[in-house]
Amino acid sequence: MYKKISVLFLLVILAACASTPKQSAMLSQELSGMIRNCRAAHIALLDEYLVERRNRIDDFMKNQWIPKFMENFTKNKDKDVVKELNKAKDEDEKYQIIQEFGESASKRIEERRTALVDALSDIGKSLRVKIEDHYDQMEAVNETLTAHLRSAEKVNATRDELLKTINMPLNRIIPFDKLNKTLDKISVYEGKIEDLGTLVQDAKQTFVQEGSNGK
Numbered sequence: 001m002y003k004k005i006s007v008l009f010l011l012v013i014l015a016a017c018a019s020t021p022k023q024s025a026m027l028s029q030e031l032s033g034m035i036r037n038c039r040a041a042h043i044a045l046l047d048e049y050l051v052e053r054r055n056r057i058d059d060f061m062k063n064q065w066i067p068k069f070m071e072n073f074t075k076n077k078d079k080d081v082v083k084e085l086n087k088a089k090d091e092d093e094k095y096q097i098i099q100e101f102g103e104s105a106s107k108r109i110e111e112r113r114t115a116l117v118d119a120l121s122d123i124g125k126s127l128r129v130k131i132e133d134h135y136d137q138m139e140a141v142n143e144t145l146t147a148h149l150r151s152a153e154k155v156n157a158t159r160d161e162l163l164k165t166i167n168m169p170l171n172r173i174i175p176f177d178k179l180n181k182t183l184d185k186i187s188v189y190e191g192k193i194e195d196l197g198t199l200v201q202d203a204k205q206t207f208v209q210e211g212s213n214g215k
Helices: 002-019 022-073 081-087 091-148 152-166 176-187 193-214
Strands: none
Touching: 022 091, 022 176, 091 176, 091 193, 176 193
16 A cells, blocks of 8 residues: 555656656756855855944943943942952952952853853844745745746746845845844943843844844
8 A cells, every 4th residue: 555655646747747848957956056155155145234223332442441340349339449459468368359349240241242242142043044044035035935936937937036035135135224223232331231121122022023124
C-alpha cells in the first residue's frame, strides 16, 4: 500500500517538473541568489549600525557618565573617601581605602555599561530576527511560485514583482528614523538600570508596529 502511494507521489512530482517551463528554474535560481545577497547585505548594515550605537554608549560613558559618577561617588554621604583618607592612620590603611573605593567604583561603572550594551544587544537580536523573517518569506514565496508557474508571461510578471520586494531598502523593513529616537535615549541613559527594560520594549514595539502596518 505505502509502496504504491510512494510511486504515485513520485509520478506526480515528475509530471509537475515536466510541465514547469525552463523559465521557472531560471527564475528560482536567479532570485534565490539575489535573496541571499540582499539578506547578507542587510545583516551587514545592521551589524555596522549596532557597532556605531555601541560606540556612542562608550563615548557617553567615558565623557559624561563616568566623570559625573566619580565626582558624586567620592563625595558619597555615607562614605566620603577624602575624609576617610585624611583619617587614615598609616599608608596601609590609605591603600586599603583606595582599593575598596576603586573596586566599588569599577563594579558600578561596569554594571552601568553592561546594562546599556545588553539593552542594545536585545534590540539588535530582535532586529536581526525581523530581517531574517523578511527574507525567509521571500524564499518561501519564490519556492511556491516557481512550483506553480506555467508560462513565460507569468515568470516575467512574478520576477518583476519579487524583485521590487527583494530590493526593498532596509529602512522600509525597519523604521530606523523612529527607532533612532529610542536608541538615542538608551545611548545617554542616566536613570535607574532596572527601568531600561521600558526603553527596550518601546524600541521593539516600534518595528513590530511598522511590520504590522506594512502587511
